[in-house]
Amino acid sequence: MTDLVLDNLGVGTLSPVSLTVPGGQVVCLSGPSGSGKSRLLRGVADLEPHDGRVFLGDTAQLDVPAHQWRSRVVMVPADSQWWFDEVGGHFPDAAKAGLPSALGFSAEVMSWSVSRLSSGERQRLALWRALSLQPEALLLDEPTANLDNDSTRTVEAWLLDEIRKRKIAVLWVAHDPGQIHRAADAHYRIHGTSLERVHGSD
């Protein structure tokens, strides 16, 4: 179990943020559109210039090459990127074979063309792709934003189960108070340029 620690992390106009996400727990972030939630996640992923420090257990972000950091601290952006024509090209064989039923696909999806995927299909597959990397920390930017209510509840329950089982430290951007209530061990909200704790430990 590895903790993710933000130590005076400053990204964009947001005041420096210090918080700890214990392995196996979910810290939800909410706040108005444009307040800096995605940029904060991108700073944690080392995809955005920032001040301050981030640690994964004993490892400082500054001490490892960015690609190594991002193989352990995996971000799932709101709009996922796909490089190959076929879905299966993005998954190792074990992940292709182990596609969870909760995601609602038949095994054939691996031979589908990426261009035919709906936004919700992309989002569900991007979550499985991220988990297939065996991350120690996950940065989820509105992971169910493109899903209907039933799919949201199914995918959310599956995701939370995986997070707890694998003891992944998770920063999860969410707007829906119901989802935050179900998922969050702690909840922080951006107000102006500050991140304020709503509930949960520091």
Ligand SMILES: Nc1ncnc2c1ncn2[C@@H]1O[C@H](COP(=O)(O)OP(=O)(O)OP(=O)(O)O)[C@@H](O)[C@H]1O
């Ligand atoms: N590279 C950049 N340089 C300067 N400003 C940026 C950059 N990237 C994003 N911004 C601005 O920073 C602000 C925060 O953007 P961010 O994407 O983090 O918002 P957000 O809280 O995730 O919003 P939403 O809920 O709409 O996704 C926005 O005003 C955006 O235009």
